[in-house]
Amino acid sequence: MSPNQETLAWLRLGLVAELTPSGFRKLLAALSTPEAICAADRATLARSVSDDVAAAIARGPDPERLDVALQWLEDAANQVVTFADAAYPRLLLEITDPPPLLYVKGDPGLLDRASLAVVGSRNATPQGRANAQAFSRELSEGGFTIISGLALGIDAAAHTGGLAAASSSIAVVGTGLDIVYPARNRDLAHRLAEEGALVSEFALGTPALAANFPRRNRLISGLARGCLVVEAALKSGSLITARYALEQGREVFAIPGSIHSPLSKGCHLLIKQGAKLAESSQDILEELGATVGERVTIAVDDDAHGNPVLAALGFDPVDLDTVCERSGLTPDSASAMLLTLELGGVVSRLPGGKFQRVR
């Protein structure tokens, strides 16, 4: 399937390595659509982003990489989900730095379902892996899609458990979606593509870079309603994910273990800091308002209760500062949410930088 002009514009901008999500959002706020950004001259772009970034956008992406992306999109399993799409996960809009576009392989409908992040050590104990798989299967049965990072150890066990029941599993990866990392999880990645989904904010061809993994972790927690840490050493990536979850206002759960096991120390630290001790999947389901055997559904609505920006807007024209002040959101998050609402026809942008709810 050949992409339309709008998708092509999102893809082109996504392939400009110099353009950060935050710069991308600033340009969208200034110029409204990706097509307009692609058509803008360097001077116009440089009013929202630095001159170097403006130059990179004006230059356009490496044509070979764009070809790779267009070819990748010809596979019906692959798609790009952007701020402009209804499929863009609403929970992600609440985080500080939501990516304007997501590469998705598999079922994009899973992205906006009730979900739980299940994370932990790559060097997990056999018991830790068994716990991750059992909790994830039960939580998937209970209506929660299991989100993890496709790493060895706890992540792989969590995906396997999630795939074994009704609500399936999503892997959020730190590479381009045309690369499977680690290679040992190739079979699991194929199952996820067929029965669940794989998601990345990184352009196709992006290799496994250490710096991208902590960044990826904010999406694992950001997509989910809560985060369960199964086994984690002190100073581990899982604790970074848990910290993101706390910052994002998600519930954090941790499984305790022997005080002599180095892989329980991270979990114990989290419990000391206020994470909920989880002995069973039931503990988590109860905390999140469900019980085992009962499927969870999130009411998806545009009403003011569900959306902090709508609640802050009211029906009178207000500027961005006021929205931020009323909602407590950062300018970036508020802009991103306003943009989605605008694209969805719920909010209008007025001259003078004001916004108004129109329905």
Added chain:
Amino acid sequence: MSPNQETLAWLRLGLVAELTPSGFRKLLAALSTPEAICAADRATLARSVSDDVAAAIARGPDPERLDVALQWLEDAANQVVTFADAAYPRLLLEITDPPPLLYVKGDPGLLDRASLAVVGSRNATPQGRANAQAFSRELSEGGFTIISGLALGIDAAAHTGGLAAASSSIAVVGTGLDIVYPARNRDLAHRLAEEGALVSEFALGTPALAANFPRRNRLISGLARGCLVVEAALKSGSLITARYALEQGREVFAIPGSIHSPLSKGCHLLIKQGAKLAESSQDILEELGATVGERVTIAVDDDAHGNPVLAALGFDPVDLDTVCERSGLTPDSASAMLLTLELGGVVSRLPGGKFQRVR
């Protein structure tokens, strides 16, 4: 040493089985001294307590039991500490139902020192006993006298740890102090009498009665500034002690463990209800505002990668079949390796054919 008239009056009243601590306190409030209570007629007594109790007091205690008590007091190690004594522990006066007199064998000066209750299951795991002893030794070193209940398992290990360092240990027992229960702790009871203390509110000759043990538990928590639960099943005496501790405004600590260990479930329940998770004695000392001069740390050697049996074991109790399944070893090789690890003190053999890594 023959007791004075006042002590004799306390003793006499303490031997009236029908007189509860609460009735005793009412009489003291009305008549001021135990001598006055002993001298009062039945009608006067009946203004504070029921007629039956008044009759029992007027009748006086069994002369044989009084003789036993007087003879017991001739041993310099033994004493009675009453509301009227400076040695009566101040923290105990804060609880709902303080006993007017305590029988004490050993050093009564210990009763009013900073102390911590350390309690747990009689059927403790080897790791649980090792934890109880190590925490108690370090807490005793850090200035806290260790209070427990002289039971088998965690209690015995806690006393042993407390006795091993400067602040010693106190056993609060549920029988008369002329009876050692359980008999298997006779040597420990003798050490406590010589280097620490044993305390009871029950008259000499009181046998081990099930009803007296929960009652005794309120003194264990009441004497202490905090209560550490090391290992406890759901519905156990240790949870009763922890509940008393909470009611009495004491800090409660619990050591976490495997979610599959029945003896960790009580601790996990407490943590869910707000008890502090304790990974080390330092956690407790810090919370109670003390620091230890020299901190003992348990070295955890990370050789699980080199030993297939250790890698297969993790820190949870598992049986031989599971070790074989996880490690790919034959039962013969796995058994041989387990035996070596057991002899080296790295693995414990548990009842029911299970094994557990202990360090």
